[in-house]
Amino acid sequence: QVQLVESGGGLVQAGGSLRVSCAASGRPISAFAAGWFRQVPGKEREFVAAISRNGGIIKYADSMKGRFTISRDNAKNSVYLQMNSLKPEDTAVYYCAATPSGYYTSPKQESDYSVWGQGTQVTVSS
16 A cells, blocks of 8 residues: 655745645556645545546646646656645635546545545635
8 A cells, every 4th residue: 555745845935926736656557547635624525636546647636727827747757736825714724635546537536535644734824
């Protein structure tokens, strides 16, 4: 089974940028579709972005389109989320997730993912 570890979270001012990373171990991440979700206390986990095994199919939540970019580097066994023009409402714990899949799948549902990282806190100050 693959294990996921997120990093790169932190405190940033509104309008700033941050890149969070997800490092995989145990199995090649190339065998998995990957996604990013986020959660604030008291709310359900929210879909952010997803990317297929080869990076050819990418999906975003509507509120993140144009500001966030998901990418992956299978050679480095990693998935990334570049976040620009950050807003205070982007403050959350960001989770990386992965699921074994075919080449053309990038799931948006939390229930589609079988492996999760521990999360990394992103705080955007106003």
